[in-house]
Amino acid sequence: MYTKNGNTEDILWDVLVIGAGNAGLCAAITAAEAGCSVLVLEAAPPDMRGGNTRHTRNLRATHDAPTDVLTESYSVAEYFDDLMRVTKGVTNQELATMTLEKSAELTRWLGTRGVRFQPALSGTLNLGRTNAFFLGGGRTMLNSLCRHAINCGVQFLYQTPVQEMQLEDGFCEGVLLEDGRRLRAKKTIATSGGFEANLDWLSEGWGEAAQNFLIRGTPYNKGVVLKSLLARGVKSIGDVDQCHAVAIDARAPQFDGGIASRIDAVPFSVVLNKNGERFYDEGEDFWPKRYAIWGRLVAGQPDQIAYAIVDAHGLTRFMPSVFTPIKDDTIAGLAGQLGLDPAKMQATIAGFNKACPEGPIDQQILDGKKTAGLSPNKTNWAAPIASPPFYGFPLRPGITFTYMGVEVNARAQMLMEDGRPAANLYAAGEIMAGNILGQGYLAGIGMTIGSVFGRIAGEEAARALNRGLK
Amino acid sequence: MDEINLVEMAKAKPSDKGPYDQNAHDETARIMQICNACRYCEGFCAVFPAMTQSREFDVADTAYLANLCHHCGACYYACQYAPPHEFGVNVPAVLAERRAETYADYAWPRPLGQLFARNGLVVSMAIVAGLAITLGLMLAMIAPHLFWGVHLGEGAFYQVMPHNVMAGIPLVITAFTLLAMGIGASRFWRDVGAGWPGWQGLTEAISAAGSLKYLGGDNAGDGPGCPVGDDRNSHNRRHAHHLTFYGFMLCFAATSTGTIYHYVFGWQAPYGYFSLPVILGTVGGVMLCWGTAWLWQLKRAMAEEMKSLRHLGMDYAFIWLLFWVSATGLALLALRETGLMGLMLAIHLALVYVLFLVLPYSKFVHSLYRSIALILYSVKR
Numbered sequence: 001m002y003t004k005n006g007n008t009e010d011i012l013w014d015v016l017v018i019g020a021g022n023a024g025l026c027a028a029i030t031a032a033e034a035g036c037s038v039l040v041l042e043a044a045p046p047d048m049r050g051g052n053t054r055h056t057r058n059l060r061a062t063h064d065a066p067t068d069v070l071t072e073s074y075s076v077a078e079y080f081d082d083l084m085r086v087t088k089g090v091t092n093q094e095l096a097t098m099t100l101e102k103s104a105e106l107t108r109w110l111g112t113r114g115v116r117f118q119p120a121l122s123g124t125l126n127l128g129r130t131n132a133f134f135l136g137g138g139r140t141m142l143n144s145l146c147r148h149a150i151n152c153g154v155q156f157l158y159q160t161p162v163q164e165m166q167l168e169d170g171f172c173e174g175v176l177l178e179d180g181r182r183l184r185a186k187k188t189i190a191t192s193g194g195f196e197a198n199l200d201w202l203s204e205g206w207g208e209a210a211q212n213f214l215i216r217g218t219p220y221n222k223g224v225v226l227k228s229l230l231a232r233g234v235k236s237i238g239d240v241d242q243c244h245a246v247a248i249d250a251r252a253p254q255f256d257g258g259i260a261s262r263i264d265a266v267p268f269s270v271v272l273n274k275n276g277e278r279f280y281d282e283g284e285d286f287w288p289k290r291y292a293i294w295g296r297l298v299a300g301q302p303d304q305i306a307y308a309i310v311d312a313h314g315l316t317r318f319m320p321s322v323f324t325p326i327k328d329d330t331i332a333g334l335a336g337q338l339g340l341d342p343a344k345m346q347a348t349i350a351g352f353n354k355a356c357p358e359g360p361i362d363q364q365i366l367d368g369k370k371t372a373g374l375s376p377n378k379t380n381w382a383a384p385i386a387s388p389p390f391y392g393f394p395l396r397p398g399i400t401f402t403y404m405g406v407e408v409n410a411r412a413q414m415l416m417e418d419g420r421p422a423a424n425l426y427a428a429g430e431i432m433a434g435n436i437l438g439q440g441y442l443a444g445i446g447m448t449i450g451s452v453f454g455r456i457a458g459e460e461a462a463r464a465l466n467r468g469l470k
Numbered sequence: 471m472d473e474i475n476l477v478e479m480a481k482a483k484p485s486d487k488g489p490y491d492q493n494a495h496d497e498t499a500r501i502m503q504i505c506n507a508c509r510y511c512e513g514f515c516a517v518f519p520a521m522t523q524s525r526e527f528d529v530a531d532t533a534y535l536a537n538l539c540h541h542c543g544a545c546y547y548a549c550q551y552a553p554p555h556e557f558g559v560n561v562p563a564v565l566a567e568r569r570a571e572t573y574a575d576y577a578w579p580r581p582l583g584q585l586f587a588r589n590g591l592v593v594s595m596a597i598v599a600g601l602a603i604t605l606g607l608m609l610a611m612i613a614p615h616l617f618w619g620v621h622l623g624e625g626a627f628y629q630v631m632p633h634n635v636m637a638g639i640p641l642v643i644t645a646f647t648l649l650a651m652g653i654g655a656s657r658f659w660r661d662v663g664a665g666w667p668g669w670q671g672l673t674e675a676i677s678a679a680g681s682l683k684y685l686g687g688d689n690a691g692d693g694p695g696c697p698v699g700d701d702r703n704s705h706n707r708r709h710a711h712h713l714t715f716y717g718f719m720l721c722f723a724a725t726s727t728g729t730i731y732h733y734v735f736g737w738q739a740p741y742g743y744f745s746l747p748v749i750l751g752t753v754g755g756v757m758l759c760w761g762t763a764w765l766w767q768l769k770r771a772m773a774e775e776m777k778s779l780r781h782l783g784m785d786y787a788f789i790w791l792l793f794w795v796s797a798t799g800l801a802l803l804a805l806r807e808t809g810l811m812g813l814m815l816a817i818h819l820a821l822v823y824v825l826f827l828v829l830p831y832s833k834f835v836h837s838l839y840r841s842i843a844l845i846l847y848s849v850k851r
Contacts, residue, residue, distance in 0.1 A: 048554065118512075136514060136544060137508075138550070143547055256556075258551070259508050259510070260551065262507070319507065322503060
């Protein structure tokens with residue numbers, strides 16, 4: 001019906017999906033399986049396709065009993081509590097509950113479409129109970145979904161960034177590409193991610209500090225589609241400065257550093273700012289529960305830089321990092337290498353060491369080994385930084401994705417500023433994640449939101465076209 | 471631990487010469503440091519779980535990891551850091567380079583390790599020399615009318631080549647080959663730190679080698695196979711290698727039973743079409759031909775960027791040598807009652823002699839080092 005060589009401009013597609021990440025592919029597959037003609041636009045070339053899905057590894061899914069890929073059980077109620085805790089209630093509870101409930105079907109739905117998961121592992125960051133891990137990570141997952149989509153007749157256009165969404169009173173009449181072509185579809189699903197690769201836009205929320213951010217996610221998420229939609233009356237949700245921000249190695253590339261740029265040293269270190277001072281409790285909780293706050297913490301420090309300092313004992317307590325730590329036999333020498341004031345750093349470390357309790361720490365539990373009399377105190381795993389050599393990891397805020405996006409309803413329809421649903425526009429994935437994630441982060445929930453809303457968007461678009469009705 | 475600037479190192483590679491012209495150990499260590507901070511591939515095979523047991527990678531570590539790798543390519547298609555990403559991670563290609571480096575490093579006598587460098591040429595020249603010497607030897611020993619004559623019944627082969635010569639040459643070659651490979655294997659065993667894995671560990675290692683578990687697509691052994699040419703998976707490589715390996719073993723069994731027939735029972739070749747040595751050899755020969763031709767086709771289909779282009783010659787040389795050894799064996803069977811028997815026997819024997827002679831300097835050694843790596847993996851688990 002739609003040949004590969006056909007001129008995509010002349011076709012009135014049933015469904016146009018913008019973005020070939022997890023959300024886009026779930027939407028495209030669902031619509032194509034219902035009988036729609038589907039075109040997917042991807043800004044990146046094939047090797048770099050799929051937005052931040054390339055960098056993901058798992059999704060968080062509720063389940064009543066152990067499955068082949070998840071241990072024990074994880075109820076919707078517990079999942080909801082976790083979400084409320086990290087977002088501090090900044091979430092649309094109706095959409096959130098629906099998402100968590102629908103997460104139960106995901107591993108099976110994806111599995112029957114070629115996505116493979118690792119067998120349930122106990123132990124990996126204690127996530128084996130709540131999160132299902134893709135075998136080979138997100139890029140393998142993408143490859144499988146793309147294969148399946150192609151088999152369903154979905155067409156792909158790579159290296160075709162969108163320039164403008166052409167909206168008239170909430171009706172999308174066409175999509176203008178950077179290369180000048182104009183595409184038309186009965187229904188358009190935006191799954192084009194956030195705007196983390198657009199430093200100027202980040203500056204609107206963060207000011208000058210944003211210029212010192214590293215973007216851990218894809219360089220292709222510049223927020224063009226989102227900006228275009230918001231400028232034409234689609235209602236926005238979320239704050240411009242909210243994002244998934246972790247502390248990553250300052251030596252990581254400006255874009256696309258992904259998982260390997262992460263530093264797991266913090267709980268076993270003291271973290272200093274450029275003035276050689278501590279500024280937050282490094283041992284507040286287990287790292288998987290705290291890593292996502294450290295991007296913001298470092299962003300709040302002068303020049304958006306910090307240094308995690310460990311000694312020879314500390315170094316072996318966390319996963320190796322991609323960049324070799326900076327090493328010296330003395331604290332003063334390390335300060336010199338890091339560009340910190342040696343006297344100040346020695347004083348801070350000496351003060352910290354004196355405040356540490358006796359005895360060994362136990363990293364398997366919240367061991368309560370806390371410092372006394374410091375501000376702030378380190379409340380777990382406080383051990384002196386005393387055994388040379390000493391190691392320093394420079395830290396910068398690493399942004400994975402932004403939360404501000406378009407507001408949607410439970411049918412994944414975009415809402416206009418007056419509250420009406422847009423006539424033929426749907427959204428899924430990071431571009432609408434802010435409906436559920438107002439702030440904070442819960443490991444793996446980004447993919448869950450993408451898959452759940454991708455499926456809903458594809459299904460609703462098909463239903464509105466009277467397709468897929470059995 | 472000197473600071474390693476991964477990005478600069480990746481950029482510094484001259485792209486026109488291929489990314490791995492430098493010492494493959496350095497590049498392997500660079501890439502493993504990236505992989506060790508990512509670990510998304512931990513479910514694919516033994517390499518990645520083995521990698522997590524080190525924080526830094528010395529020469530022995532990279533030799534071990536390179537020989538654990540079956541070059542399936544799943545991690546290449548999975549990698550968020552594969553080219554064109556600036557980290558330039560290409561695990562299958564760099565481990566293939568490092569593997570070839572270990573073959574040369576552990577060759578005995580040491581200087582002959584250089585034979586791996588231009589292996590295709592070396593093997594071709596060995597074949598030409600082998601053919602010339604064998605033919606020359608036969609023509610010197612027997613009259614031309616015997617060489618072209620039709621010989622039937624027991625001892626027919628020995629009319630064109632005396633049994634002592636036919637069996638004596640491989641005896642000498644095999645003794646040398648076993649010595650050379652034994653020394654190489656024991657040095658590798660010692661350097662990577664292998665040890666007795668216990669009976670259960672040994673069973674695991676043998677079963678992983680014999681079933682090619684790690685070409686299966688995941689380290690549980692029940693995956694959809696490995697990618698060939700693009701990210702689609704299949705069990706083709708596993709099956710092609712099974713045909714080759716088990717075909718080789720059947721041919722080996724055929725030779726062994728023939729030897730027993732000769733020395734124990736005094737029965738002289740050629741044996742009947744439905745005798746044990748001929749059945750084993752025929753089935754094995756057909757499997758070898760089929761398996762090697764299939765492996766060659768799969769190797770060609772593999773994505774260019776995943777191959778170790780410098781060492782393709784070694785892979786192809788070994789595959790084709792095996793193919794022609796078995797093809798000429800089958801041809802000899804077909805022609806043994808005609809006047810072409812002498813010629814076919816000369817060609818077949820020459821190829822067999824060459825095969826065994828170059829064994830320690832061919833892709834064959836992968837079986838030794840891979841097995842040792844799998845044993846070490848069992849030990850470390």
